[in-house]
Amino acid sequence: MVAVGGGGGGARRRRAWRWAMRAAASAVLWTAVVQVASIAGLFRPRVLADCGGKGGAAAASGLAALAGEDSLAARLSPPALVPKRIYKSNGYLLVTCNGGLNQMRAGICDMVTIARHLNLTLVVPELDKRSFWADPSDFGDIFDVDHFINSLRDELMIVKELPLKLQLRTKKRLYSMPPVSWSNETYYLKRILPLARKHKVIHFDKSDARLANNGLPIQLQMLRCRVNFEALRFTPQIEALGRKLISTLQRRSGQFVVLHLRYEMDMLSFSGCTHGCSGKETEELTKMRYAYPWWKEKEIDSEVKRLQGLCPLTPEEITLVLKALGFTKDTLIYIASGEIYGGERRLAVLKAAYPKLVRKEKILSPDELRPFQNHSTQMAALDYMVSLASDIFIPSYDGNMARVVEGHRRYMDFRKTIVLDRKKLVELLDLFQGGALSWDEFSDAVKEAHRSRTGQPAERKVVPGQPKEEDYFYANPLECLGSNGGLRDVS
Numbered sequence: 001m002v003a004v005g006g007g008g009g010g011a012r013r014r015r016a017w018r019w020a021m022r023a024a025a026s027a028v029l030w031t032a033v034v035q036v037a038s039i040a041g042l043f044r045p046r047v048l049a050d051c052g053g054k055g056g057a058a059a060a061s062g063l064a065a066l067a068g069e070d071s072l073a074a075r076l077s078p079p080a081l082v083p084k085r086i087y088k089s090n091g092y093l094l095v096t097c098n099g100g101l102n103q104m105r106a107g108i109c110d111m112v113t114i115a116r117h118l119n120l121t122l123v124v125p126e127l128d129k130r131s132f133w134a135d136p137s138d139f140g141d142i143f144d145v146d147h148f149i150n151s152l153r154d155e156l157m158i159v160k161e162l163p164l165k166l167q168l169r170t171k172k173r174l175y176s177m178p179p180v181s182w183s184n185e186t187y188y189l190k191r192i193l194p195l196a197r198k199h200k201v202i203h204f205d206k207s208d209a210r211l212a213n214n215g216l217p218i219q220l221q222m223l224r225c226r227v228n229f230e231a232l233r234f235t236p237q238i239e240a241l242g243r244k245l246i247s248t249l250q251r252r253s254g255q256f257v258v259l260h261l262r263y264e265m266d267m268l269s270f271s272g273c274t275h276g277c278s279g280k281e282t283e284e285l286t287k288m289r290y291a292y293p294w295w296k297e298k299e300i301d302s303e304v305k306r307l308q309g310l311c312p313l314t315p316e317e318i319t320l321v322l323k324a325l326g327f328t329k330d331t332l333i334y335i336a337s338g339e340i341y342g343g344e345r346r347l348a349v350l351k352a353a354y355p356k357l358v359r360k361e362k363i364l365s366p367d368e369l370r371p372f373q374n375h376s377t378q379m380a381a382l383d384y385m386v387s388l389a390s391d392i393f394i395p396s397y398d399g400n401m402a403r404v405v406e407g408h409r410r411y412m413d414f415r416k417t418i419v420l421d422r423k424k425l426v427e428l429l430d431l432f433q434g435g436a437l438s439w440d441e442f443s444d445a446v447k448e449a450h451r452s453r454t455g456q457p458a459e460r461k462v463v464p465g466q467p468k469e470e471d472y473f474y475a476n477p478l479e480c481l482g483s484n485g486g487l488r489d490v491s
Contacts, residue, residue, distance in 0.1 A: 085155060085157075089119060090119045090193060091196035091197060091200045092121045092159075092166065093121070095204045096126045098205075099131065100377065101142070102399075102405075103208050103400040104207065104208075105228065106404060107208050109474075112223065113227070117185055118196060120156070122156060123160070124161075127377065137378055142378060143232055147233050151231045152231050177203070180210075181209050185216055185220060213460070222479065224473065225480035229411055234384075244364070249332065249334060249386070252332060256390055257333045257390060258334045258336050258383075258393045259334070260402055262395065265288070268312075269285040271305065272300025275302055275314060307427075309425075313396045315349060317425070317426075319353045319354075323353060324446035325418070325450065329355065333358070334359070335359045336383035336384075338376065338379070338380075360379070360383070388415075393416070393455075395420070405417070418453060418455075419453045424449045457478075460473070
């Protein structure tokens with residue numbers, strides 16, 4: 001009996017061993033299938049898999065995420081890592097960005113694209129801490145660093161810092177330069193790549209507009225979009241507060257308009273636009289312009305610039321334009337901006353016309369905003385999120401935020417952005433205020449001038465040899481967009 005029992009136990013152990021071996025073999029086989037599928041491109045990065053030619057779905061999922069409506073499964077499941085691209089690095093690229101949040105954002109997209117094209121290893125970019133705003137924020141204070149690195153690992157290697165040996169070396173000697181503005185991929189291959197190979201570490205001390213708008217290979221244009229729309233995700237803290245702003249606005253009215261009122265002191269001083277300002281204010285703005293040596297243009301004729309459409313509209317002017325476009329008094333308008341020059345006095349006319357005028361400082365508590373105080377880029381990130389989620393976005397000036405948000409909203413199913421024709425508006429405003437046009441004539445003319453300026457599909461203007469006169473790539477990333485928005489699938 002004992003012998004029989006012992007034999008049965010041995011048989012069971014052998015059967016268990018065979019089952020264990022089969023399970024292990026199945027696991028190995030499944031792992032191999034997943035790896036092969038990844039290499040073959042069956043598991044594509046989320047930016048392409050979700051958005052290829054299906055902009056409506058992409059926009060819906062994007063807005064749901066902004067509003068905090070992500071599913072339980074999405075919140076509990078860790079993101080799948082895309083397969084890492086293996087390549088021999090030609091050196092390291094250090095980048096010091098310059099400008100405000102959105103100028104730096106576009107610059108980061110370009111730097112990733114350049115590093116990928118040259119097979120360089122990118123060090124997480126350093127943000128501008130020396131400009132007018134003197135914001136001490138680091139990259140990780142604004143963007144999710146780990147997501148940035150991991151979401152692009154199938155394109156290039158990104159590291160948080162140089163290896164120790166190279167850190168010590170660059171403290172003694174570092175090859176630093178600003179790349180030539182608006183350069184194409186040939187410039188970087190012929191001029192920059194040899195320098196990177198020679199010095200092992202190369203530092204770009206400027207990042208703004210260092211890559212051409214047009215004429216680049218489609219793969220590079222697509223990568224610029226992928227970085228902008230997928231890899232540059234704000235920190236969880238910023239996203240949580242941004243979603244609260246959005247949900248509060250949506251509960252109040254269902255729909256809301258974002259007015260990017262670019263009427264801060266630095267903008268008026270830099271541009272030399274003083275229309276509507278007092279003599280004392282004009283003097284103050286002029287003194288400020290001369291105090292900043294890197295603002296090259298000093299002598300500026302404000303009225304000439306205004307008539308050319310090169311000045312931001314004043315709060316009083318934008319009030320008339322909103323009325324002429326048909327926005328009624330009960331429209332909920334969120335102002336996305338820094339501190340308005342002239343304060344509440346300059347906003348009085350706009351507030352009287354639109355009583356439901358709000359800003360983040362009026363929606364969030366002082367305690368909620370305290371961590372973001374004196375960090376202009378983090379405050380701008382909140383405005384960026386709200387601007388994307390708005391039903392209509394209206395910038396009063398075509399600065400970096402206006403253009404980058406416009407392009408991002410094109411990606412989000414071509415959401416409505418009213419791109420104001422300031423040159424035409426100044427002409428109409430002067431005629432109306434001078435009595436040459438009735439209100440109805442003025443309103444009809446304003447509506448007609450903007451009938452086709454709502455962020456819908458359009459060709460990007462190309463001006464060979466004059467990149468500053470062209471349409472900005474990030475305002476209309478046409479190569480990347482499907483017919484309904486969303487990233488176009490070129491795989």
